[in-house]
Amino acid sequence: MIKDIRVEGLQRTEAGTVFAALPFRVGDTYSDEKGAAALRALFATGLFKDVRIEVESQVAVVVVEERAVIASVDFTGTKEFDRETLIKALKDIGVGEGQPFDKALADRAEQELKRQYLTRSLYGAEVVTTITPVDRNRVNVTFAVSEGGVARIRDIHITGNEAFSEGTLLGQLDLTTGGMMTWYTKSDRYARTKLNADQETLRAWYLNRGYLEFNVESTQVAISPDKQDISITINIKEGQRYTVTGVKLTGDFLGKEEEFKQLVKIRPGxxxxxxxxxxxxxxFTDRFGLFGYAFAKVELVPQIDRNTGRVQIALNADPGRRVYVRRINVSGNTRTRDEVIRRELRQFESAWYDGQRIKLSRDRVDRLGYFSEVDVDTNEVPGTFDQVDLTINVKEKPTGSLMVGANFSSADKFSFTGSIKQDNVFGSGNYLGIEVNTSKSARTLVLSSVDPYFTRDGISRSLDVYYRTNKPLNSQGEAYELVTPGAGIRFGVPFSDYDTVYFGAGVERTSIRSATALPENFYRYRATYGQSSTSFPLTLGWQRDGRDSALVPTDGRYQRINLEWGAFGDTRYLRSNYQLQQYFPISKKLTLGLNAEIGHGMGLGGRAFPIFKNFYGGGLGTVRAFDQNSMGPVDVTGAYIGGTKRINLNSELYFPFPGTGNDRTLRFFGYFDAGNVWGDNETPTLASFRTSAGLGLSWISPVGPLKLSWGQPIRKFAQDRIQRFQFQIGTAF
Structure with missing residues (x-):
């Protein structure tokens, strides 16, 4: 019988931790089985390097030797990875400050570091772990890293191809050999995940061309002795090409076979x-989702005839069970408030699962522009057969933006435009922005605010306060300018999930300031209506955005219409503008973008159209290679005064920058522009169109979309001002 229990060797661990692990107490009978169980329990705590139990004169003495505790973890020579990221990663596997030191875990941490360097193509990386004892039975763990050079792909070969050339197939891969731009794309760095993705790309390439039995037989990756060069060989088997002879539906289609047949994209022959x-x-699965079947399965059953090279397609459907959504969770929004995301959802809790509404919800959250990634997970609720939970997973991205632009001309010299915008102020979903233009001919200061959910029904409210000055180009003699302070309010009413109608009102006062040398049109307007004009414009607009991306669109359409009616005040006019953009994915690498914009203004009530409301053309956003705002009627003084009619037609063919593979953030484009501006008494004709063509570079830079263009006028006239090179950050067409 045990009369006492004594613990020896403790330095940091509480004695109670040891007593709690022992399977015997004072007054119990000690046995070898209990002693063995005590040893196992104490070792299992991970706190002790050695444990032994001695029984002397009915006293159990537990002698322990504590493990050393990690005092610090440090790294030397690490350039590829952030130190804090490495510390967090190692702590997750048990190597961190304050944790018991375990040599096996330290070795595992060393191997994990080496593995991480392999993912960055640093095959020559070496890691040496140093354990330094310090006071109070603690150790410092230091990982000394020699990263070495990056191993780059020297050559890639594809064998077994007959139907397509090796060059054609290599063009489909994201992995490439070294080139002029691989410093930017890093596509010449080998990674197993990238190679696996490229194999799937090859598989998709062949399967989309009839090679139903295509297979990647094997891959060989060889690294040079100095671990700096990599050679890749992909061995494929093409098989024969198959033609579809027919499509049939099997399984349970809920009695709606004819409806599902209309969704078949496969074409016999x-x-x-x-x-x-x-x-x-x-x-098919999306259509099943409309009826509440979240886990519908549609299986492909090909019936192959190798003798004739034909295949009969059977699609077998199993709708599963109908379910409803119990709960919708939001995850990953570290800054944006939950309500900002939830108000975009069109699938509701405690409602039948609707695949179309879920997709629409996901798209609406993505279109907010606050997140770099948005996806939806569907999870069954344990213990139920007809419930699911949805999780909206988002990844925050910076929502503030800086836009900087510059132009140079003989009239304006250098001019700058800039803006600071925050699309998601304090995670509220509201917008605040300030825009500045320092051009000699057009200076602007605009303060803007947008509340996208001014009402719970989704009606938005926009507030603008601005101060603009405008000096037409080529003025003679004493300078003159148009000064327009103003403010406006606008509301946006969502009539559907895709269409928004805007209406608003504003007030502005435009003054024509000059003592002499006014252009004739301005002089006549001021003489008729006075030096200052106060307007109260009413605005009406409509917008629909169906593009697949606002930054790098490759497909879809964007449309907008804006009407401005000067119904009150010193002016009476109607100003309208319509814009249409359409994008066509010609191939995986080529995208054609078209833009058309038509503007028209007219005076009302017997009054002339306000000259300070004229349209201008020339430069980025209109017809490139012509100087900014230099198109249209020219006054007798040589000033460009704009006009009441404007047409812009733009086309751009985008293709990857050489060496960037399929990266769409950096692209070349060729463009062709046409358009002009016409006065009140002029009629637009094809003969009066200005045209230009050129090349450009589009880059989604860290501070916004950058567009550079160099062009050559094709059709120009004597009074036209030419500016072949133009660039701007934060612009589209």
């Missing part, structure tokens, strides 16, 4: 295309 099959399967 044409080569088998995996993309058409995948689109059909997705359309």
């Amino acid at each position: 044409e080569p088998y295309r995996a993309e058409d099959v995948a689109n059909t399967q997705k359309a």
Whole structure:
């Protein structure tokens, strides 16, 4: 019988921790089995390097040797990874400050560091772990890293190809050999995940061209002895090409077979295309989702005839069970408030699962522009058969933006435009912005605020306060200017999930300031209506954005209409503007973008159209290679005074920058522009159009979209001002 228990060797650990782990107490009978169980329990705590139990004169003595505790973890020679990131990663596997030191875990941490360097193509990286004892049975752990040079892909070969050339197939891959731009794309750095993705790209390439039995037989990756060069060989088997002879539906289609047949994208008589099959399967599952079947399965069953090279497609459907959404969770929004995301959702809790509403909800959250990634997870609720939970996963991105632009001309010299904008102030979803233009001919200061949910129904409210000065180009003699302070309010009413109608009102006062040398049109307008004019414009607009991306669109359409009616005050006019953009994905690498914009203004009530409301053309956003705002009627004094009519037609063909592979953030484009500005008594004709063509560079830079263009006028007239090179940050067409 044990009369006492004594613990020896403790330095930091509480004695109670040891007593709690022992399977015996004072008064119990000690046995070898209990002693062995005590040893196992104490070792299992991970606190002790050695434990032994001695029984002397009915006293159990537990002698322990504590593990050393990690006092600090440090790194030397690490340039590829952030130190704090490495400390957090190692702490997750048990190597961190304040944790018991375990040599096995330290070795595991060393191997994990080496593995991380392999993912960055640093195959020559070496890691040496140093353990330094310090006072109070503690140790410092230091990982000394010699990163070495980056291993780069020297060559890539594809064998077994017959239908397509090796060059054509290599063009589909994201991995490349070294080139002029691989410092930017890093596509010449090998990673197993990238190679696996490229194999799937090859598979998709062949499956979309009828090669139903295509297979990647094997891959070989060889690294040079100095671990600096990598050679990749991909061995493929193409198989034969198959033509689809027919499509049939099998399984349970809820009695709506005819409805599902309308969704089939596969065309008999044409080569088998995996993309058409995948689109059909997705359309089927989406349609099942409309009826509440969240886990519907549509299986492809090809019936192959190798003798004739034909395939019969069978699509077998299993809708599963109908479910409803119990709860919707939001995850990943570290800055944006939950309500900002939830108010965009069109799928509701305690409602039947609706795949279309879920997709719409995801798209609406993505279109906010606050997140770099948005996806939706569907999880079954344990213990139920008809409930699911949805989780909206988002990844925050910076929502503030800086826009800087510059132009140079003989008239304006250097001029700058800039803006500071915050699209998600304090995570509220509201917008605040300030815009500044220092051009000699057009100076602007604008303060803006937008509340996208001014009402709970989603009606937005915009407030603008501005101060503009405008000096037409080529003025003679004493300078003159148009000064317009003003303010406006606008509301946006969502009539559908895709369409928004805007209406608003404003007040502005425009003054024509000059003593002499006024252009004739300005002189006549001031003589008729006075030096200052006060207007109370009413605005009406409509917008629909169906592009797949606002920054790098490759498909879809964008439209907007704006009407401005000067119904009150010293002016009476109607000013309208319509814009249409359309993007066409010609291929994986080529995108064609078209833009058309038409503007028209007219005076009302027997009054002339206010000259300070004229349209201007020339430069970025209109017809490039012509000087900014230099198109249209020219006054007898040589000033460009704009006009009441404007047409812009722009086309851009985007293609990857050489060496960037399929990266769309950096692209070349060729452009062709046409358009002009016409006065009140002029009629737009094709003969009066100015045209230009050129090349440009588009880059989604850290401070916004950058566009550089160099062009050559094709059709120009004597009074036109030419500016071949132009650039701006934060601009589109």
